[in-house]
Structures are given as structure tokens and as C-alpha cells.
Amino acid sequence: MKFKIVGADKNSSARAGELKTAHGKIETPIFMPVGTVGSVKAVYQQQLKKDIKAQIILGNTYHLFLRPGLDVIREAGGLHKFIGWDKPILTDSGGYQVFSLAEKRKVKEEGVVFQSHIDGSKLLFTPENVMDKQRVLGSDIIMAFDECAPYPCEYSAAKQSMELTHRWLQRCISHLKTTKPVYDFEQTLFPIVQGSVYKDLRRQSAETVSSYECNGNAIGGLSVGEPADVMYEMTDWVCSFLPKEKPRYLMGVGTPVNLLECIALGIDMFDCVMPTRNGRNGMLFTEQGTMNMKNKKWEKDFSLIDDTLKNGVSNFYSKAYLRHLFVADEILALQIASVHNLSFYLWLVNKARKKIIDGTFTSWKNKMVKQLAIRL
RNA sequence: GUGGCCGUAGCUCAAUUGGUAGAGCAUCAGUCUGUGGAUCUGAGGGCAGUGGGUUCAAAACCCAUCGGCCACC
Numbered sequence: 001m002k003f004k005i006v007g008a009d010k011n012s013s014a015r016a017g018e019l020k021t022a023h024g025k026i027e028t029p030i031f032m033p034v035g036t037v038g039s040v041k042a043v044y045q046q047q048l049k050k051d052i053k054a055q056i057i058l059g060n061t062y063h064l065f066l067r068p069g070l071d072v073i074r075e076a077g078g079l080h081k082f083i084g085w086d087k088p089i090l091t092d093s094g095g096y097q098v099f100s101l102a103e104k105r106k107v108k109e110e111g112v113v114f115q116s117h118i119d120g121s122k123l124l125f126t127p128e129n130v131m132d133k134q135r136v137l138g139s140d141i142i143m144a145f146d147e148c149a150p151y152p153c154e155y156s157a158a159k160q161s162m163e164l165t166h167r168w169l170q171r172c173i174s175h176l177k178t179t180k181p182v183y184d185f186e187q188t189l190f191p192i193v194q195g196s197v198y199k200d201l202r203r204q205s206a207e208t209v210s211s212y213e214c215n216g217n218a219i220g221g222l223s224v225g226e227p228a229d230v231m232y233e234m235t236d237w238v239c240s241f242l243p244k245e246k247p248r249y250l251m252g253v254g255t256p257v258n259l260l261e262c263i264a265l266g267i268d269m270f271d272c273v274m275p276t277r278n279g280r281n282g283m284l285f286t287e288q289g290t291m292n293m294k295n296k297k298w299e300k301d302f303s304l305i306d307d308t309l310k311n312g313v314s315n316f317y318s319k320a321y322l323r324h325l326f327v328a329d330e331i332l333a334l335q336i337a338s339v340h341n342l343s344f345y346l347w348l349v350n351k352a353r354k355k356i357i358d359g360t361f362t363s364w365k366n367k368m369v370k371q372l373a374i375r376l
Numbered sequence: 377g378u379g380g381c382c383g384u385a386g387c388u389c390a391a392u393u394g395g396u397a398g399a400g401c402a403u404c405a406g407u408c409u410g411u412g413g414a415u416c417u418g419a420g421g422g423c424a425g426u427g428g429g430u431u432c433a434a435a436a437c438c439c440a441u442c443g444g445c446c447a448c449c
Binding site for chain 1: 403404405406407408409410411412413414
């Protein structure tokens with residue numbers, strides 16, 4: 001996997017790049033739609049590619065391991081073939097699910113013992129078996145098995161958690177070195193920086209992670225409830241210790257404003273459930289601000305959802321119709337909202353990329369941040 | 377026609393049996409950050425079928441009347 005920087009902003013740390021994977025090129029900064037169980041909820045793969053212009057999507061090791069199970073995916077020839085997506089895929093390791101889904105869990109040195117949220121069965125995830133699982137999935141980018149500290153988190157607990165994540169990272173890397181891809185293409189590991197909101201821990205973690213010289217690095221443990229300015233401060237700080245020539249992935253972020261602010265801090269890759277999840281709950285993101293489509297104010301607003309997005313959905317359906325679909329609890333509402341929001345996110349990062357390349361990023365970003373915060 | 381039961385929020389129904397009406401759903405609005413069609417939070421909404429009466433006090437007791445359901449003739 002190769003990363004090339006093709007443009008940089010003079011007034012910020014923003015950069016534009018190209019990331020080459022076995023399944024094609026990714027232009028950064030990029031937003032990666034989340035497709036946890038092998039589907040970006042409510043969106044066809046064809047729409048994802050043609051209308052939304054997604055360049056890479058996410059899958060989740062934990063969810064896919066539970067359903068349909070790795071034997072099915074192996075027999076299908078890997079996740080790409082199974083779901084019908086020939087562009088790059090990144091899989092999360094399941095570390096976050098241990099933090100967010102499992103009620104009863106035991107974090108031990110060996111790994112994590114927890115119960116399936118589907119059938120309650122006991123599972124053991126270790127750095128080694130999570131690498132094996134991602135080998136079977138055949139994702140282009142595989143994530144290290146980490147522990148995501150909650151927020152707030154005491155210093156001592158954050159330190160312990162970070163150190164465990166580092167020991168697990170060492171094991172992930174060793175295990176990958178002694179195993180081969182299941183399919184005939186390259187997979188690359190992104191290690192994850194942790195350390196909660198403590199600058200010394202974050203620095204230590206960023207330096208530890210950097211020392212492995214992986215093809216890309218990720219920042220985890222943010223956007224878990226801390227204030228936005230803390231998130232920006234940590235992101236900025238961590239980026240200063242991560243190699244410039246490698247892509248940086250900020251996990252789980254965020255709002256359109258978060259994306260722009262973090263691009264300015266030097267982030268290249270994002271993923272977030274917000275455009276799809278909030279979309280399913282009626283929230284639409286646009287260049288002019290956000291709208292809650294369930295609101296009565298749209299009842300007789302027959303203007304197009306967003307004429308600037310040429311995806312055949314935002315520039316086809318009216319606000320009044322979409323509101324009706326939401327109120328009537330129609331499946332089409334979720335589809336329209338998801339396609340729209342993802343289109344907007346991809347449009348936004350692509351616009352940012354162009355602005356970085358033509359040297360007008362910061363002024364544009366500052367203007368956009370104000371506009372995006374508006375509630376319509 | 378006679379007898380019985382019932383009428384409380386938009387809907388379905390509560391209220392320790394006289395002490396100045398609540399819930400669920402719906403509506404309206406908010407929440408949502410490595411997935412959650414979920415969840416949670418808040419708000420609006422009742423001349424108690426109608427008209428009388430008893431009482432310090434009535435959704436509750438009495439009378440009349442209207443409407444609905446059931447049984448009998």
C-alpha cells in the first residue's frame with residue numbers, strides 16, 4: 001500500500017493525498033461509510049459507487065464473525081466478493097464493540113472475554129485471533145485490536161488501557177508477520193493511538209504506534225463523549241507525533257464540522273455512523289445546515305432536498321415528500337436520507353480536497369464551519 | 377317497548393370506591409460520533425356526552441336527556 005501527498009494547505013496542516021490499495025486508489029481526505037455487517041444500511045452497493053461516490057467502506061470483524069460467520073465469508077471468497085464491492089474495504093477489529101456493545105466483559109492480558117449481543121454465547125477475542133479473522137475477511141486495511149477507554153477516564157486507568165493496547169499491538173504485528181493473507185492480495189495493518197484525553201499518554205502512544213512504521217496510523221478513543229475542543233486538541237497533538245508521510249485515520253468522527261476541523265489538523269481518513277444513523281432518524285446534513293425532516297415545517301415545502309448534489313435522490317425528491325415518508329414510517333425515507341447524507345459527506349471531503357490543492361482551504365473551511373452549524 | 381352495562385386527551389383505557397384527572401399509543405420537539413429502522417428526554421392536548429340536582433367538595437351519588445352495546449319481549 002502506498003500513500004502520496006499531492007497537495008498541502010499553507011495555513012493549516014491539511015493535506016490532500018492518494019492512497020493505493022489492492023482494490024484501487026483512494027483520494028484523501030476521505031470519508032468512509034460504515035457498513036458494519038457487510039451492508040451500508042439502506043444503501044445499495046451500486047448507489048454507493050455511482051451516486052455517493054464512496055471510495056472505501058467499513059466492515060466490522062465482531063459483527064461479521066457473529067453473522068454470517070467467517071466460514072461463510074471464506075467460502076464466498078472473502079468479504080469483497082460476498083457483498084459485491086470491488087473497491088477497498090477497511091475492517092474494524094471489534095475493539096470498539098467490546099467498549100460499546102458488550103454489557104458483561106472481562107478485559108484480560110490475553111484478550112477480552114465477552115458475550116455475544118445476539119445469542120449471549122461467550123467469546124474470546126485476542127489480538128492473534130482478531131488478525132486471523134480479518135485475514136479471512138480479506139479487508140484491504142485491517143485495524144489493530146485495541147481497547148477503547150471510556151470518557152471520562154481516570155489517568156491511571158487510561159494509562160493501563162493504553163499500555164495494554166500497546167502490548168496487543170505488538171502481538172497483532174508479530175502474528176501478521178507469521179501468517180499469510182488468505183487471498184491473493186496485500187492487506188495492511190493500521191495501529192491505533194489511545195491515551196484518553198491525557199497529552200503525555202497520547203504522545204507516548206503516538207510515538208509507540210509510529211515506531212512500527214505501518215502504512216497508516218489511526219487515532220482511537222476520541223468522540224466518545226468529550227467536548228469537541230478537547231477532541232480537536234488531542235487530534236492536533238497526536239498528529240504532531242505521527243509521521244507526515246503516512247495517512248492518518250481518525251476513528252468514529254464525526255459531524256461535518258468535525259471533519260473540516262480535523263482535516264485542517266492533518267487527518268486524512270474518517271468514518272462515522274452519523275450520516276446513516278442520524279439520517280435514519282430524520283436528520284439531514286446539507287451545505288446550508290442541518291434539517292430534521294420530521295419537523296412539521298417541511299410539511300408543505302415542495303422544494304428539492306438538495307439540488308446541489310447530483311445523485312438522483314437529493315435532487316429528485318422534495319422535502320415535503322421525504323417528511324411524509326418519515327412520518328409514515330416508510331422504508332424509502334431511510335434510503336433517501338442515507339443516500340443524501342453520504343453523498344453530502346463525500347461531496348464535502350472531495351470539496352475540501354480540491355480546496356487544499358488549489359490553496360484556498362482555510363478560508364473556505366472557516367466559512368463552511370459557520371454555515372454547517374446552522375439548524376434549518 | 378322493557379331491563380342491564382357503558383360514555384374521561386386524537387385513539388385504547390386508568391384513578392385505593394366523594395377531596396379539584398393519569399398512562400400507553402398518536403402529535404410536536406430534542407437526543408444520536410470505530411451502527412442503534414433502536415433508545416432516551418421534554419412539550420402540547422381533557423367545559424369528564426348534555427342539562428339539572430345533592431354536597432364545603434362530584435369523573436364518581438340522584439333525576440332527566442342524547443348516543444353506543446347486550447339481553448328479553
